[in-house]
Amino acid sequence: MKRPGSVRLQQSSGVLFFRPLVLGLALFGLLCPFNGARGEDAPPSPDSQKTELYAAGYDLTWDKLLATLKSFDLSVASADKDGGKVTTAPHRYFKISSAKFPPVQEDYRDTYEVQVTKRPENKTQVLITRKFEMYDRTRPPSGEWMLQQSIKEKTGTSISEILSALALELAAAALPTTR
Numbered sequence: 001m002k003r004p005g006s007v008r009l010q011q012s013s014g015v016l017f018f019r020p021l022v023l024g025l026a027l028f029g030l031l032c033p034f035n036g037a038r039g040e041d042a043p044p045s046p047d048s049q050k051t052e053l054y055a056a057g058y059d060l061t062w063d064k065l066l067a068t069l070k071s072f073d074l075s076v077a078s079a080d081k082d083g084g085k086v087t088t089a090p091h092r093y094f095k096i097s098s099a100k101f102p103p104v105q106e107d108y109r110d111t112y113e114v115q116v117t118k119r120p121e122n123k124t125q126v127l128i129t130r131k132f133e134m135y136d137r138t139r140p141p142s143g144e145w146m147l148q149q150s151i152k153e154k155t156g157t158s159i160s161e162i163l164s165a166l167a168l169e170l171a172a173a174a175l176p177t178t179r
Contacts, residue, residue: 048129048130048131048159049127049130049159050127050128050159050160050163051125051126051127051128052126052163052167053123053124053125054123054124054125054126054166054167054170055123056122056123056124056174057122058084058124060170061116061126061166061170062081062084062116064166064170064173065086065114065116065166066079066086067169068162068166068169069112069162071165072161072162072165074088074089074110074112075088075089075091076088077089084118085114086112087111087114088112090109091110091156091157092108093109093155094106094107095108106134106135108132108134108148108155108156109132109133109135110133110156111130111131112128113129113131114127114128114129115127115129130158130159132148134146
């Protein structure tokens with residue numbers, strides 16, 4: 001004849017084994033890097049390249065583009081007006097991703113390549129490509145910059161913001177001046 005206490009003892013010993021196992025697996029999952037936010041380069045982000053066509057001359061668009069990049073604190077590393085290509089220097093910034101102690105700081109950098117092309121009827125096409133990287137401290141020996149999807153991180157200056165600001169600069173330039 002079974003005693004009721006023996007059944008409870010078997011269940012509790014199973015629970016005693018199960019809790020550390022679940023806790024150990026959860027801890028293992030948190031500590032090991034995986035392909036996601038860290039580990040390997042992410043595929044290109046859907047917002048990593050965008051083209052816009054403006055009803056403005058090439059020279060005006062070029063000048064306003066350089067002013068727009070400067071307004072976003074993006075330093076120009078190289079500019080070839082004849083070839084229509086602008087490359088910015090890497091722009092580094094960070095955000096604190098945890099309010100708990102100790103705080104977690106994530107480091108990012110952006111580099112933009114802009115191609116400006118003359119089009120018929122005094123129009124200009126602007127193509128911007130964004131290279132968005134995140135610093136991964138887990139990579140040996142002391143860390144490595146990894147390509148990331150900017151749409152997931154929601155940080156930095158998006159291509160749409162730059163193109164919108166350029167459109168405003170061009171619209172302001174087209175307004176008649178009053179004296």
